[in-house]
Amino acid sequence: MNTVQxxxxxxxxxxxxxxxxxxxxxxxxxxxxxxQYNDILQRYLQMNEVSASSQQLVTSLNNYIxxxxxxxxxxxxxxxxxxxxxxxxxxxxRNNSNHFTLTNYLNLIDSLVDSxxxxxxxxxxxxxxxxxxxxxxxxxxxxxxxxxxxxxxxTELQTYDQFYRGMIMQSVELKKLGxxxxxxxxxxxxxxxxxxxxxxxxxxxxxxxAARELSRGRFDTHIEIxxxxxISFLAKTFDRMRIxxxxxxxxxxxxxxxxxxLQKNKLLLQESQxxxxxxxxxxxxxxxxxxxxxxxxxxxxxVETSDLLTSVARLLRxxxxxxxxxxxxxxxxxxxxxYIFIQKTRFTERLRFxxxxxxxxxxxxxxSLTIQPIIENAVIHAIEPLxxxxxxxxRVRDGGSEIIIEIEDEGSGISEEKIxxxxxxxxxxxxxxxxxxxxxxxxxINRLRLYYGREDIMAIQxxxxxxxxxILKLPKERxxxxxxx
Amino acid sequence: xxxxxxxxxxxxxxxxxxxTLSSFIQVFHxxxxxxxxxxxxxxxxxxxxxxxxxxxxxxWDKVEYGAAKAAGKYGAELEVWGSYGTNQEDFLKxxxxxxxxxVDGILVQGLNTDEFNKLATxxxxxxxxxxxxxxxxxPIADSLRRTYIGSDHYKAGQMIxxxxxxxxxxxxxxxxxxSDHQEDFQSKRLDGILQILKFYPDIxxxxxxxxxxxxxxxxxxxxxxxxxxxxxxxxxxxxxxxxAMVQExxxxxxxxxxxxxxxxDSPEIKTLLKEKKMSGIIEQSxxxxxxxxxxxxxxxxxxxxFPLKYEGYFxxxxxxxxxxxx
Numbered sequence: 029m030n031t032v033q034x035x036x037x038x039x040x041x042x043x044x045x046x047x048x049x050x051x052x053x054x055x056x057x058x059x060x061x062x063x064q065y066n067d068i069l070q071r072y073l074q075m076n077e078v079s080a081s082s083q084q085l086v087t088s089l090n091n092y093i094x095x096x097x098x099x100x101x102x103x104x105x106x107x108x109x110x111x112x113x114x115x116x117x118x119x120x121x122r123n124n125s126n127h128f129t130l131t132n133y134l135n136l137i138d139s140l141v142d143s144x145x146x147x148x149x150x151x152x153x154x155x156x157x158x159x160x161x162x163x164x165x166x167x168x169x170x171x172x173x174x175x176x177x178x179x180x181x182x183t184e185l186q187t188y189d190q191f192y193r194g195m196i197m198q199s200v201e202l203k204k205l206g207x208x209x210x211x212x213x214x215x216x217x218x219x220x221x222x223x224x225x226x227x228x229x230x231x232x233x234x235x236x237x238a239a240r241e242l243s244r245g246r247f248d249t250h251i252e253i254x255x256x257x258x259i260s261f262l263a264k265t266f267d268r269m270r271i272x273x274x275x276x277x278x279x280x281x282x283x284x285x286x287x288x289x290l291q292k293n294k295l296l297l298q299e300s301q302x303x304x305x306x307x308x309x310x311x312x313x314x315x316x317x318x319x320x321x322x323x324x325x326x327x328x329x330x331v332e333t334s335d336l337l338t339s340v341a342r343l344l345r346x347x348x349x350x351x352x353x354x355x356x357x358x359x360x361x362x363x364x365x366x367y368i369f370i371q372k373t374r375f376t377e378r379l380r381f382x383x384x385x386x387x388x389x390x391x392x393x394x395x396s397l398t399i400q401p402i403i404e405n406a407v408i409h410a411i412e413p414l415x416x417x418x419x420x421x422x423r424v425r426d427g428g429s430e431i432i433i434e435i436e437d438e439g440s441g442i443s444e445e446k447i448x449x450x451x452x453x454x455x456x457x458x459x460x461x462x463x464x465x466x467x468x469x470x471x472x473i474n475r476l477r478l479y480y481g482r483e484d485i486m487a488i489q490x491x492x493x494x495x496x497x498x499i500l501k502l503p504k505e506r507x508x509x510x511x512x513x
Numbered sequence: 514x515x516x517x518x519x520x521x522x523x524x525x526x527x528x529x530x531x532x533t534l535s536s537f538i539q540v541f542h543x544x545x546x547x548x549x550x551x552x553x554x555x556x557x558x559x560x561x562x563x564x565x566x567x568x569x570x571x572x573w574d575k576v577e578y579g580a581a582k583a584a585g586k587y588g589a590e591l592e593v594w595g596s597y598g599t600n601q602e603d604f605l606k607x608x609x610x611x612x613x614x615x616v617d618g619i620l621v622q623g624l625n626t627d628e629f630n631k632l633a634t635x636x637x638x639x640x641x642x643x644x645x646x647x648x649x650x651x652p653i654a655d656s657l658r659r660t661y662i663g664s665d666h667y668k669a670g671q672m673i674x675x676x677x678x679x680x681x682x683x684x685x686x687x688x689x690x691x692s693d694h695q696e697d698f699q700s701k702r703l704d705g706i707l708q709i710l711k712f713y714p715d716i717x718x719x720x721x722x723x724x725x726x727x728x729x730x731x732x733x734x735x736x737x738x739x740x741x742x743x744x745x746x747x748x749x750x751x752x753x754x755x756x757a758m759v760q761e762x763x764x765x766x767x768x769x770x771x772x773x774x775x776x777x778d779s780p781e782i783k784t785l786l787k788e789k790k791m792s793g794i795i796e797q798s799x800x801x802x803x804x805x806x807x808x809x810x811x812x813x814x815x816x817x818x819f820p821l822k823y824e825g826y827f828x829x830x831x832x833x834x835x836x837x838x839x
Binding site for chain 1: 522525526529530532533536537539540560590592606609610611613614615616
């Protein structure tokens with residue numbers, strides 16, 4: 029992962045590299061030119077040295093001839109040596125154009141040295157006239173050497189003319205190159221730096237923008253930043269934070285919704301309680317009276333009537349219980365039987381009730397008065413309107429993780445539309461017309477749904493003209509849901 | 514907008530890059546190798562020097578040209594030194610430098626003076642440097658020159674003499690203008706002319722000695738024309754005097770009345786001939802001289818041509834008449 033620090037370091041490295049490279053190139057060329065200048069100067073100096081030392085030799089020879097002392101002689105000899113050294117050096121300056129002249133030049137120096145030597149020798153032999161002759165010759169030769177030095181210098185200038193001009197041009201070009209290079213690198217670096225700084229600041233700007241949006245409460249904009257440094261990491265973290273906040277908010281919203289639903293449910297319950305209270309103005313009195321009536325009937329030998337009255341009383345007592353407390357399925361089934369007994373007395377042969385109950389399943393807890401209203405619904409719609417009556421089948425069986433309760437009738441059935449209407453219209457308060465407890469079908473569904481926290485707690489299968497089947501799937505383990513419904 | 518900026522920036526970038534590159538190429542284009550580094554070609558050829566008193570005259574230019582051609586052919590190195598306008602001091606200095614420089618051979622325009630002969634005999638012979646005279650000879654005895662390459666001046670004089678006799682119709686007065694500078698070639702030419710004129714007793718040769726400046730030549734011409742009004746022909750034995758002489762004659766009389774002869778080793782001669790101010794000249798072969806000189810020198814140095822002919826190697830001469838010119 030590229031860090032911002034790495035980026036800055038690499039930028040610095042590039043700048044440094046370019047600077048060093050440029051410096052090296054320019055310095056190298058300057059150095060090369062300097063060397064060339066030095067070489068050229070050296071050539072001229074060497075030529076001049078020959079000329080000067082030959083003159084020096086003639087002077088010291090003259091001194092020696094004037095006053096022949098050994099110190100003068102050694103002077104002359106050292107000057108001769110100097111000239112020979114200079115000659116040796118000048119031999120290296122040979123090139124195509126001065127080849128001929130240079131050979132002449134070297135030979136001239138030899139001739140000068142020879143004349144000098146002869147002159148010294150003659151002087152040693154006290155042959156002054158010959159010595160003077162040779163001295164004169166040496167003087168002339170020295171003059172020729174000086175002249176030829178000029179010729180050589182002239183040739184040199186001519187030969188090197190192109191070279192010198194080239195050098196001047198090159199130095200001018202080098203200067204130009206320096207300027208152009210500076211301009212180019214400055215421009216490139218500016219561009220690069222701009223691009224580079226943008227690569228750092230742009231993600232930050234976008235992050236700032238995103239943060240501003242977030243602070244305004246817009247949690248649904250996705251934050252995406254394409255960068256390869258810490259900013260990108262920051263952006264990702266920021267985005268994760270946004271998602272978390274978003275989730276929390278939606279959770280709170282769901283909870284609030286649930287809360288409100290619960291509130292509504294409570295209202296519903298109260299309403300149903302109120303209704304049941306309204307319908308039982310004095311339930312205790314009624315209950316006591318029913319009890320007394322039962323005893324009286326029994327004493328008078330009307331056993332069936334007595335039983336009927338007992339059932340009614342029991343049903344009544346069950347109804348008097350608080351509705352908001354869950355009961356076991358067993359209790360529900362018992363009350364259901366009392367109700368069926370009463371209804372059988374009413375409908376005699378028209379009502380056929382069949383039950384297939386798995387006793388092992390009756391321990392589950394269930395909101396009170398949930399199954400009886402459904403059976404009652406079946407009686408009202410499938411038995412009452414029909415002259416020949418019908419069969420109501422009640423099944424309780426173990427369905428693995430849930431207890432399955434089925435209530436089946438053979439009535440006229442309910443249309444698809446109406447089923448949907450019943451299932452969808454969750455909190456519509458259905459009139460419990462003709463219901464003994466005053467609790468309607470819708471009420472039952474809603475209470476079951478709230479109690480178990482599941483929508484699919486009840487299913488209705490119906491074929492028009494054939495009958496209706498209500499299936500309750502009660503989970504053995506209660507999951508989420510609202511307690512104490 | 515953004516696109517425009519990008520295009521603009523890249524254009525600037527490209528321009529800068531182009532300039533930098535061209536500058537870069539320019540800098541590296543000057544591949545400076547000092548000529549000194551090229552050296553050490555080690556020309557092992559002989560170092561020859563051609564010395565003349567008359568640099569940059571058409572005659573000597575041709576000699577130079579021929580010599581250079583031969584030098585190139587034989588791989589010798591040749592350099593031409595010389596003085597302008599017969600400056601003897603410079604000329605002798607060059608001789609001395611050439612000898613002190615220990616060149617392998619010297620081709621020199623002969624100068625019959627003591628200094629020249631001393632240099633040629635003592636210095637050059639002492640250093641073992643061969644000296645060939647070219648175009649102008651010096652007496653063998655005085656100079657110890659190895660050989661001579663050039664025209665046979667005696668024969669040239671004879672050719673002039675014969676032509677003279679023919680043109681004059683075997684009688685008349687002839688002025689032979691010579692220089693007071695007793696050059697070998699001059700005396701040979703004079704000898705040649707006089708040798709022929711001996712056979713014609715009616716022709717009277719008058720030898721006039723003039724100096725070697727223009728004024729002296731003019732004065733001498735004047736004098737002889739005053740003294741001998743019936744002169745029929747002039748011969749300028751030393752070509753350098755011809756132009757002044759012709760000019761002076763022209764001032765005093767009709768040039769066509771006279772027969773005027775000379776030799777071609779002076780710059781003005783050819784022009785005078787073309788203008789028909791002269792009747793005829795002896796044309797030499799300067800190119801041949803240069804070529805032959807260098808060739809002989811190289812061959813002698815290599816030991817191929819030995820011994821050399823002391824009397825010299827003569828190059829072609831021919832008479833060029835004004836009437837025969839187109």
